[in-house]
Amino acid sequence: MKSKTLPVKNITRLATATEALMTRAPGAPGMGLVHGHSGFGKTTAIAWMNNKKNGVYVRALATWTPSAMLTAILRELRRSPRGSCSLMTEDIVEELGRTGRPLFIDEADYLVSSMKLTETLRDIHDISLVPVVLVGMDKIEDRLRHRKQLIGRLAQNVRFEPADAEDAQLLASQLCEVTVKPDLIGLLHDKSGGSVRNIVVGLARIEQKARALGLGEIDRKQFGTSELFTGAQ
Structure with missing residues (x-):
């Protein structure tokens, strides 16, 4: 068996959506949502897209606090965490804004119940202006609907469907x-x-x-x- 990522329909739609986020007009919202049932290839597709776009990929954990999330992002950016959440957010915004690298958050279902986590990601998106893509399970879209400020920034919504x-x-x-x-x-x-x-x-x-x-x-x-x-x- 060979090991490679192929342009199945879900991959193609993800690539189109990511490119739209990367090339959007100034001031346009730049958050994305990728969701679907387990086994449909989301994580593999996101890893491929992250490599293709030189992105920043982190996997959310059930134990994440704002500090833990920011620390994980900084480590992927090769930056040392420092001080308060405010200082760490500043460092992330500075680095992402300078490089233009998109941020991919896998297992984002763990984040949606926490206003602090979702609002921190919104701040990172708003200030750095880079795409922020949340990756989660099938029901994450419904769970995000009560986060009005966040859902209003979702410019791309990619639902992974069963392979045909x-x-x-x-x-x-x-x-x-x-x-x-x-x-x-x-x-x-x-x-x-x-x-x-x-x-x-x-x-x-x-x-x-x-x-x-x-x-x-x-x-x-x-x-x-x-x-x-x-x-x-």
Whole structure:
């Protein structure tokens, strides 16, 4: 199996939204929201986009306080945390404003119940003028609606949807080092529930079976009743 990020539809929509945030008009809101069910590839996509845009990526924790969040961001910026939250916010705003690097906050569901955390991120966005992208689970959009000042700054909203049959075909053709026939790809897609994670795991299992049989290509009949290990069977 090869390891690379491919332009499935969710990735394409994320790339379009991020580019829109990066090139927005002066004064326009620049926050983004990426959300969807587990397994649809959000974290992998955000890591890819973060590398592509030389962004700043942090993963929120359930234990985060404003000080802990600011410290995590500063460490990613290679800056030493200092003094109060106000001073740390100033340092972050200065560094982000100077470099223009976007800020990605994964597992942002942990933040939405705290006004101090969400308002601190809003301050960072408003003063530094860089994109701030929150990444969370499917219900995070509903949970953010009571944060009126924050939700009003969301210029891009990317919902990760289940992978479709075309996505599954792309993944099979580009990741597998054996040829997976359309009937087997169709079975895998049906069993996967549209989870990119499950499709990739299933493709690895299919490739393993093909190699064990000495095959350069494999179809549904040849794969037989072996488990796909998609977690959705």
